[in-house]
Amino acid sequence: MLSTPIRLATRASRLALWQTEHVASLLNQAGLPTEIVPMQTVGDQVLDRSLAKIGAKGVFTEELEESLRRGETHLAIHSAKDVQSTIPPDLELLAFLEREQVNDVVVSFQEDFDISKPGILLGTSSTRRKALLRRFYPLANTAEARGNLQTRLRKLQEGQYDALVLAYAGVHRMGYDTLIRHTLPANKFVPPVGQGSIAVESSRFLDNELKAKIKQALDHAATHRCLLAERAFLRTMEGGCSIPSFALATYDAAGDIRLHGGLISLSGEEYIDFVQTAPPAQAEGLGMAVADYVLSHGGTAILASIREQRGEL
Structure with missing residues (x-):
């Protein structure tokens, strides 16, 4: 266990700092002292190009993740929608805070x-x-x-x-x-994966007892299950923030997770979406199933067209 405050890596924008201060207050209430460490990411520094043209994955997260690896910080605080679909094996998403309105x-x-x-x-x-x-x-x-x-x-x-x-x-x-x-209605303007939630990332090598305390203080179980489904969808689509995919998981009246996922062409003319439900324990399988449907019903062709338009082939 730590004898020093938990150091929280964050982007330096006002919104990122608000989110990190919110995380810090929850940790403080649980008896865990904190220190906030603001930093700049590539996405904050390169403003003369679109995110799609920057091209790198993790444009808002990479510098924060590097600070975790170097042991300079203990947690990285992200907007969940900015977190890349695949997390490096030496890191883990420890918690997702309760989701705000997603629209x-x-x-x-x-x-x-x-x-x-x-x-x-x-x-x-x-x-x-x-x-x-x-x-x-x-x-x-x-x-x-x-x-x-x-x-x-x-x-x-x-x-x-x-x-x-x-x-x-x-x-x-x-x-x-x-x-x-x-x-804008969320059933038409379906949000990107993770919108409205704050994600908390750590090194896999952080003390297990400390990780358990952090998770207990921060993690919202229902949001976490929904994000597992959405992130499995995004991972299967092999898409990042530069791909016009979308996915929103919610709980239905029966207590199952309902996932609405899809993909749209850059022109807006081609639109593929699919809705499926599954028990919460099958959240990740649900995300993969919805993505597989979208890909097999025209999504693969849309992605190929987008990459060709951007000169990625």
Whole structure:
């Protein structure tokens, strides 16, 4: 067991720090002292290219993971949607905090903003959101919007966009609820894997007794089961944040996990989704089954087309 505080690696953005302070408060309540260690990731530093063009996996996590390996920190705190689909064997995802509302939202300083108005310009850095907007709001235009939440809101206020499309969780945690003009339905704008949850990563070699205490203080079992299903889906799809896939696991009335997963082409024209349920104990098998369905019903061809368009073949 540690005689020093648990050191928490985090990105330095206000939202990442809020999430890490929330984790720290839960650990402190459990009698575990903490120290927050902010750092910059590739995704924070390279803002002149889209995430898809940066190309590397773990653009928001790699530096944090390296600090775990070097023993400089004990835990890395991530937005669960930023965590790559496959975790290196020397690391593990120890806990997932209880999930916030999962929806995408449209944020604007225009109080009467109408997303259906032709010709509007929507800012987003998400390949998935761009594709879904092309499908469901074809009269809207999209533009790349990189940077932390405050940077994007400043660009919005300067008039670079009419609105931004963002995750509700971040908007809400930063206190910008009054700027939300539309909440996009999660059954159409299905979120990316993990959206709304905070993931806690550690070295596999961290003391087992300490890991058990951390998990007891932080882990939300129902969220964790849902994330196991979603992450198994993403892993089977072999997709990262630059692939327009989506998956949302929820509990149904019978206590089973319902997984809605799919894939959309960059143009928004091709859309494949599938819904299946399974007992919580079969969460990972459920994720793989939904991904297999999507891949075998046109998903493999869509992924090949996306890679060809990006010059990855």
